[in-house]
Amino acid sequence: MRFDVLTIFPSVFPGPLGVGVVGRALASGAVHLHVHDLREHSGNRHRQVDDMQFGGGAGMVLKPEPIAHAIRALRAEIPGVRTILLSPQGRVFTQDVARELVGEPALLLVCGRYQGVDERAREEIGDELSVGDYVLSGGEVAAMTVIEATARLVPGVVGSPESLVEETFSSTTAGGLEPPLYTRPAAFEGREVPAVLRSGDHAAIAAWRRQQSDEQTRRRRPDLVRLRAIPGGNE
Ligand SMILES: C[S@@+](CC[C@H](N)C(=O)[O-])C[C@H]1O[C@@H](n2cnc3c(N)ncnc32)[C@H](O)[C@@H]1O
DSSP, rough: OOOEEEEOGGOOOOOGGGHHHHHHHHHHHHHEEEEGGGGGGOTTOOOOOEOTTTTTSSOOOOOOOHHHHHHHHHHHHSSSSSEEEEEEEEOOOOOHHHHHHSSSOOOEEOOBBBBBBHHHHHHHHOOOESSSSSSSSSHHHHHHHHHHHTTTTTTTTSSSSSHSSSSTSSSTTEEEEEEOOOOSEEEEEEHHHOGGGGGGHHHHHHHHHHHHHHHHHHHHOHHHHHHHHHTTTTT
């Protein structure tokens, strides 16, 4: 799968995407990352891509021409690419959205900055994703989040595919939270690993994990329990 990012700060990539499973996928070519400097499309010798707001107001706005020129050029170069603006006003990015995006051959993620992006550039991009209900100062960290969560779903990127179906928001947890995890030592400062996990009884372990997953989800994320009750509610 191919990811392209359009940003005024190309040097921050790959950042954390360069390590761990996604870093290995980038190194092996299972996933491709291309980062493009928006200023290369400024069309002026000062490489300026922002301007003041019409109507007044604090903060500069990213101009429409550099974004439109850049995404038209990239759309012509990358067949079937889906273009998405990172924006606090977009659809909230969830695990279900990551599963939807991994079906795409290529994603072009556009990072806003300053006060945001000219409305005509937003229209040209068409699609928007938010990483949550808070405001970041730029789309780069949000783009990394989308890439990290999506790239690890590309077949072969995570070494043991079972771990993708046995984690939080997966089918085994019915879209809820993962049960507690333990490793050695069996006793740590007086706190013991639950005996069932050391019993070797696979059916009992599976039943304990299901029950713990349900309990953790009810206690920590009751909103997910409500979603699970609605057919297709986690989508
Ligand atoms: C300071 S923010 C602009 C916020 C905008 N003035 C507003 O009130 O909606 C600058 C850029 O950061 C990115 N950004 C901020 N919060 C985000 C979020 N929750 N999800 C995705 N991108 C975000 C967007 O690309 C945005 O254009």
